[in-house]
Amino acid sequence: MSGDVAMRELGKQMPVPEFETTAFTTLTKPLSESTVAIVTSSALHRQGEQGFSPTDTGFKQIDRADRDLVLGHWSPNFDRSGFQLDLNVVYPIDRLEELSANGVIGEVASTHFAFAGNQPDTVSEIRLDTGPACAQQLLAAGVDVVVLTPV
Amino acid sequence: MSTLAHVFEAAGLATIVLSSNLSVVERMNPPRVLHCEFPLGRPLGKPGDAEFQRDVLMRAFGLLDATEPVLETHPDTIESDETPMSCALPPRYDPNLPAAVDEAQGLRAAYDRAVAARGSTSVGRVLTADEIPGALGVLHQWAEGASWTETPLPGKNTIAVAHDIRTYYEEAGLELVDGPPPEGRAAEAWFHEQTEGGKTLMAARAALKEQEAPFPMWFYMAPGHR
Numbered sequence: 001m002s003g004d005v006a007m008r009e010l011g012k013q014m015p016v017p018e019f020e021t022t023a024f025t026t027l028t029k030p031l032s033e034s035t036v037a038i039v040t041s042s043a044l045h046r047q048g049e050q051g052f053s054p055t056d057t058g059f060k061q062i063d064r065a066d067r068d069l070v071l072g073h074w075s076p077n078f079d080r081s082g083f084q085l086d087l088n089v090v091y092p093i094d095r096l097e098e099l100s101a102n103g104v105i106g107e108v109a110s111t112h113f114a115f116a117g118n119q120p121d122t123v124s125e126i127r128l129d130t131g132p133a134c135a136q137q138l139l140a141a142g143v144d145v146v147v148l149t150p151v
Numbered sequence: 152m153s154t155l156a157h158v159f160e161a162a163g164l165a166t167i168v169l170s171s172n173l174s175v176v177e178r179m180n181p182p183r184v185l186h187c188e189f190p191l192g193r194p195l196g197k198p199g200d201a202e203f204q205r206d207v208l209m210r211a212f213g214l215l216d217a218t219e220p221v222l223e224t225h226p227d228t229i230e231s232d233e234t235p236m237s238c239a240l241p242p243r244y245d246p247n248l249p250a251a252v253d254e255a256q257g258l259r260a261a262y263d264r265a266v267a268a269r270g271s272t273s274v275g276r277v278l279t280a281d282e283i284p285g286a287l288g289v290l291h292q293w294a295e296g297a298s299w300t301e302t303p304l305p306g307k308n309t310i311a312v313a314h315d316i317r318t319y320y321e322e323a324g325l326e327l328v329d330g331p332p333p334e335g336r337a338a339e340a341w342f343h344e345q346t347e348g349g350k351t352l353m354a355a356r357a358a359l360k361e362q363e364a365p366f367p368m369w370f371y372m373a374p375g376h377r
Contacts, residue, residue, distance in 0.1 A: 001376060002231060002232045002233055002336070002376070003191070003231065003336055003337070003339070003374050003375075003377075004190060004191050004230075004335070004375045006375060006376040007172075007375075007376075008172055008173075008174070008191075008292075011172040011377075012370055016153075016175055016178050016179050017154060018179075019157050019179060019180060022157065022160075022180050022181070022182050023157055023160035023182065023347050024160055024182045024219065024220060025160045025163050025164060025165045025166075025182075026165070026218070027165045027215050030302070031212055031215060039155060039159075041152050041155075045220040047270075047271040051275075051276060051348055054310070062221065064175040067270070067271075068270050069271060070275070071269060071273045071274070071300050072274045072276075074290065074310065074314070074371075075195045075371075076310075076314070076317070076371060076372070076373055076374050076375075077190035077191065077374045077375055077376075078190075078192035079190050079191060079192035079200075079231065079336050079338070079339060080192055080273070080317075080318065080321060080339075081192075081236075081270060081321055081325060081332075081333055081335075081337070081338035081339070082190070082192055082193040082198040082335060083192065083198075083273075083330060084265075084269070084273070084321060084322055084325055084338075085198035085199055085325060085332050086198035086199045088198070088201070088204055089193045089194070089195045089196070089197065089198040090192070090193070090195070090368055092195050092204055092207075092208060094201075094316070095195075095201065095204050095205055095208055095332065096208075097230040098201070098205070099205070099208065102331035104156070104209075104212075104265050106210070107377065115155065115282060117152075121320070123154045126154050126155060126158065127157075127158060131158035131159070132158055132162060134155070134159075134163075135158060135159045135162035135163075135164060136162070137160075138159070138164055139163060139164065140163065141306050143166070144158055144165060145164070145165045145166070145167070145212075145215065146156075146164050146165070146166045146167075146227060146253065147166075147167055147211060147348070148152040148155060148156055148168045148169065148206070149169065149194045149195070150152050150169065150170070150171050150172075150191045150194055151171075151191065151193065
């Protein structure tokens, strides 16, 4: 069994947090006038910055201009060479810049954020603490749309 | 990702999840999902292919027109390829050294080129590039029967050390690859199956299991299916 098949099979067995309802925010302005941010669970951080610990429930800020990024996720169960070849395959910041320049989206957010994908099973901290805190920072930065990328 | 989508939407942000695991998003019901059956680790599908990446993003942005929760699947499937990438390895230089130590030293120039080209490296959780050969030397000793409790490993944390060694090799290997850039997991397969460093890491992992070291200490040194 290949690594990806094995991980996707494992995903079927994993208990996941339950959400009784799905919150839904409708975009109230055109995409071409909206500010877009990326939030990734790949544990990206800047070179030289303290990385994520194996049980880290926090998040790190990535500035729009940052490209010297490190892939800090603790799982050995995914391909890393794609990121090494082109960070946009995980964190499509250059694609957002192009879409903004072409008028497809309004602005690229000034700040983006990374979490670590390996979280406690309950994800209570993200649900109740660090997730809402990150949302407030995104709103404060004028973000309308968030693209969420895993690894 | 799905939890963050729920939290962010409740705060007033519109979100789109690029999913890599369909069974998870189907059970967690985040508001907008573009499921992408691409290699794990490559959520935008194809490194170096801006057009394909833009297509993924445009399909994702298209979900913003939905008036209720929506899950769509990208029409393309990209399979990982665990055929080891074709990559030159340095010739044996010092027969007095364990093969993995000799090999890691021989890859240093390629690793340095990779760092210079990218301006960053993901090596450095607990080891610098200078410390990689020494760590492999200890893993070699473990594989040969030395007790892990009596033969300390530079960097101490076996999982972090394994990450640093694999990353060092993969970053160097991508400078030496013969042919087009590797598909998903081809670099992983090359490291674990074809390099002395990878073989030594796997042998040390097996030795730790044999010595009844704690399960997480050895299991997460390599992908679970290995």
